[in-house]
Amino acid sequence: MVNCCGLVSEKNKPVPLKSISVELQVRDHVASVSSRLQYVNEEEQPLEAVFVFPLPAEAAVCHFSAKIGEQEIVAEVQDKQSARDQYDDAVSSGQQAFLLEESEESSDVFKLSVGCLSPGQKASITIAYIIELSVQADDALRFCLPAVLNPRYKPAAPAAGVPEVSSASVIPYTLSLSVEVRSSDRISRLESSCPLAPLQFLDAQHTHATVNLSPGHCFDKDVELFLYYENSHQPSAVVEAGVSAAQSGSLMGDPALMISLYPEFPADVMSSLASEGEFIFVVDRSGSMDCKMHHGNDAQMRIESARDTLLLLLKSLPMGCYFNIYGFGSHFESFFPQSVVYNEDTMDDALKRVKSMKADMGGTEILQPLKHIYSQPCYPDHPRQLFIFTDGEVWNTKEVLDLVKSQVYSHRCFSFGIGEGASTALITGMAREGSGHAQFITGTDRMQPKVMQSLKFALQPAVGEISLNWTVPEGVTVDMLSPPINALFQGQRALIYAQIKGQSSEKTEGAVTLKYRLKDQPVTNELQFTLKPTEDTGLTIHRLAARSLIRSLEIEERTGGADAENIRRRTVELSIQAGVSSAHTAFIGVNKDSKQTVKGPLLQRRVPVPRMMAACYGAPMRMCAMAPPNLARNSARSRQMVPQMAFRSAMHKRTMAPQMAADSAMRCDAGLYIMGIECDSASYEEEAEPQKDPLLELISLQKAAGCWELNASLAAAFGKTEVEVTNQKAAQVDGSVWATVLALIWLYAYKLDQQVEWQFVAMKAASWIRSQKPDGLSQCVCDGNVLLGCQVTEDTLGI
Known part of the structure; x- marks a missing residue:
């Protein structure tokens, strides 16, 4: 039986989630995200809404609250089992409660439970998280707001006697997104996978800008943003003050430092x-x-x-x-x-x-x-x-x-x-x-x-002997919170977090020196930073540092053997202290001030999220449902059942064949029979053979050593006959040299915009030509240009 992550309701019942609005604030390389989810119970009975959704894996969830009418409930971080028990007890007694927890199996899946919404009642849920922005090959910073939750494949998933119901074919809630960017560097542009309103700059230096997602966007696919700065490789260091009320010596009580390193390696070294x-x-x-x-x-x-x-x-x-x-x-x-x-x-x-x-x-x-x-x-x-x-x-x-x-x-x-x-x-x-x-x-x-x-x-040549050395005044120490740097690549950024302990009455400056060896060349980069925080960054750096440390502790726990329990305890303590999510904690909020408790049977509704598998096969799907639990339910049993459906399998990916389409039972990836998935067999009709890519056709003819052979297939790739190509060749030029020169000319003349794809193919070809030491190479290039109608120079070809 499919365990799915989708709408769990009777047929034609309204979905409790109505809209999602997101506010994104970017500061240099870090983003703060606040999502507001609007729920309405339009049914005649009390409701529990369950929403399983993706978040970026490196996100540090740092705030969770709910507003019902004028009453706002701010959740707190607790040990996960304690939070689950508290939620179950509250819901069982008719109190409104809210639970947000990370999947035990994957850090990029969360489950939100909204318990005891009375008929007609509205709830506004706010979830906030912070995240580092990843760097792309073209130096863009990428932010992704994931909408799609793909199936979690699990072999031999247990069957469950769950009635079948139909799901909505369209996700019935929409997304609004506003973006604000502040940077110490000039903003070049912002691009997106979804339609955006024009970028508005709020200052003359172009370091402060806003943009919105175009209205009416249906949240049926991931939203990607690509942010470009003018001087992306410029290193930076930010020191953030700790919380005055926190204990001195603790992570939250001391200043935290974030170093951004984005080294550019010498061009002569990277070319080899x-x-x-x-x-x-x-x-x-x-x-x-x-x-x-x-x-x-x-x-x-x-x-x-x-x-x-x-x-x-x-x-x-x-x-x-x-x-x-x-x-x-x-x-x-x-x-x-x-x-x-x-x-x-x-x-x-x-x-x-x-x-x-x-x-x-x-x-x-x-x-x-x-x-x-x-x-x-x-x-x-x-x-x-x-x-x-x-x-x-x-x-x-x-x-x-x-x-x-x-x-x-x-x-x-x-x-x-x-x-x-x-x-x-x-x-x-x-x-x-x-x-x-x-x-x-x-x-x-x-x-x-x-x-x-x-x-x-x-x-690229391997970077070795990587080290970080701190220079700080007497009385001050720096504790690294990030794992050691094992690799550095051209075009990659490293964010390093550290805790600054102690104080100095004299000096207020520090420095960090990054040293490494690149192809036997020592390289040194030094960055100065102040020990005195210059601005209020809202504990962003502290929480990202805590998240980094928590992830390291979680990995150490799973591989640490006898110390696992102590590591788990440290993880929970740090998670609660910093107020960020972890695998062992959850956010729990209970409306203890509510004077009216909810009575009667409690329906459970699963909110649908976009599923890529239905779109893949172009077929309608039938989703599985969960039987409505009684209000006074067994807490342990209910808590067992919901995560199993939410996290472990969701809806299996499946391999389908035309003859299976009419069956009520279909094979999933594991070879299990999946009940209740129906497909339109027309989706599987054979498609026409796609036209072959000329670039790939040419590359497929290259030999491992880097050369091409002079034959009819190569001539056809140029749109010529073998006779035409052969007749243009000078008598003293070897056929393979001539063929390889032609291939290089064609690549540089007609596929320059795709050079990143064929750059190594061309390098091998040029190297092979040089190794042959051919005579008359310049004339060969001229003849090749005439044949192919090009004007590519010998220097351009690198031969």
């Missing part, structure tokens, strides 16, 4: 890419990879885009490295028993298998292939680079992250979330714990440019 390495590509082949990349008419299937990306990756690898490709679903398989040397034969073998890859492997079980990969011995002087592609959600996210972290010194992990709703906890977590880089491919984004950007990171 490493040729060694072991590259392992791990590709999701579960049923949902047969979904489209976006809703446009020209959208590729996700598995098709993955195949094209693997082609580019395989053609871009340096000769002599090692590589392997894994596919995973409910089980996994690898192209080779272990990584093999990259050469013409192994590349051709891999490409043949890539062409036949399908989304036919069931569910999303990523833990076992990772364990198998990590069990393989590493090759000396060939650092392991792991590239993971997935669109799904796993039920054991934290276990996966622990495994990646345990191997941090043996590899780097580059992760890619495909499609809206991809788990931020999984994607960003794997990259963070694997000292790599995370990318999200959403909307009309092409997968290939983002993947090739990460390959560039992987091929």
Whole structure:
């Protein structure tokens, strides 16, 4: 039986959530988000509304309150089990209560319970969180307001005798979003995946601006914002005063420091890419990879885009490295028993298998292939680079992250979330714990440019011997709150949190020095900061620092053995002290001043969230329902049942075939039969073969060493006949040299806007040409320009 995260109600009953309004405030690299959710009980009986929704994995939830009429209830952070018991007791006695808790299995899913709304009663819920903004390859800062909650695949999910009901086909609530940006740097522009009103600058320096989401936006997809500053690489340091009432020496009582480092590495060093390495590509082949990349008419299937990306990756690898490709679903398989040397034969073998890859492997079980990969011995002087592609959600996210972290010194992990709703906890977590880089491919984004950007990171010379040294006056010490920096990449920013202890009566300045070694070159960056806070930042830095420390403690607890209980206690204490969420705490608010208790049976309504799986297959879905519990229910039993439905499985991704469409029972990814999902078989009609990309056609013809052969296929890629191409070649020029020069000219002349995708292909080609030391190369380039109708210089080609 499907355990789903959707509308749980009788047919045609109104949904209690009416609207969501969000206020976003950005200060440099940090965002504060306040979401207000409006609930109305339009039914004739008392109601409990349950809303399971995604938040960014790194968000620090720091405020939760409810307003009913003129009565405002501000929730407080408590131990999770204590908060659950208090909520159950309040609801069972007819009191209004509100509970907000993080999923025990994934840090990017939260559940909100609004208990005991009387008929006709309204409730306004406010949830606030703060988050670091991630840096993109083009230096943009990315903020994502996730709307889509993808299924949490879990094998062998327990069945439950739950009646079936229909869900609304359209999410019946809307979103309003206002954005305010304040920066120490000049704001260049702000872009979005959704329609925005014009950006309004509020000062002449363009450091303060506002913008709104266009009215009428239906919250049926993630909202992405991309913010560009003029001097994004400028380092910064901000010191924030502690809470005067907090104990001195505690995190909240002392000043907190946030250092932003965004180093630019020397161009001459970055231009020399490493040729060694072991590259392992791990590709999701579960049923949902047969979904489209976006809703446009020209959208590729996700598995098709993955195949094209693997082609580019395989053609871009340096000769002599090692590589392997894994596919995973409910089980996994690898192209080779272990990584093999990259050469013409192994590349051709891999490409043949890539062409036949399908989304036919069931569910999303990523833990076992990772364990198998990590069990393989590493090759000396060939650092392991792991590239993971997935669109799904796993039920054991934290276990996966622990495994990646345990191997941090043996590899780097580059992760890619495909499609809206991809788990931020999984994607960003794997990259963070694997000292790599995370990318999200959403909307009309092409997968290939983002993947090739990460390959560039992987091929960069390794940064080693990273250290931070603090220079502070006597009597002052600095305690690091962030985990050590294990990796630095061109185009990546590191935010470092620290606690400043003690005081100095003389000096008020400090400094931090970042040192590292890049390709045998020592590099030093120094940043000055004041020990006296200059502005009130609303404890943003303290709470982000607490969140960072809490995450480290949670990982240590899961892997720490005997000290687990003490670590858990420290986590709860820090969470309560800082007022931020954790895996072991929850926000609880009870309206103890209400003079009227709610009597009678309490209905439970689940609020629908956008589900990508229905859109993937273009088919109507039937959602499952929960039987209305009695008011005086068993607290332990009810608390068991709701998280199970909310978190553990939601609605399984499924692999569907036309002949299954009429069945009332369908196979899910795990091979289980899922009751109550109905599909329109017309959704599965064969689509016409898409037109092939000329760029990929040309790249597919390149040899592993970097050259092209002169043949009919290459001529066709240029729109020529083999005779035309051959006749233009000078007699003394080798056929492969001529073919490779033509390919380079064509790339620079006609595909310059996609250079990030073919840059390594071109570098290999240019290197191969130079190694041949051909005669008459300049004339060869001139002849090639004439044939292809171009004007590309020899210097441009790098030959």
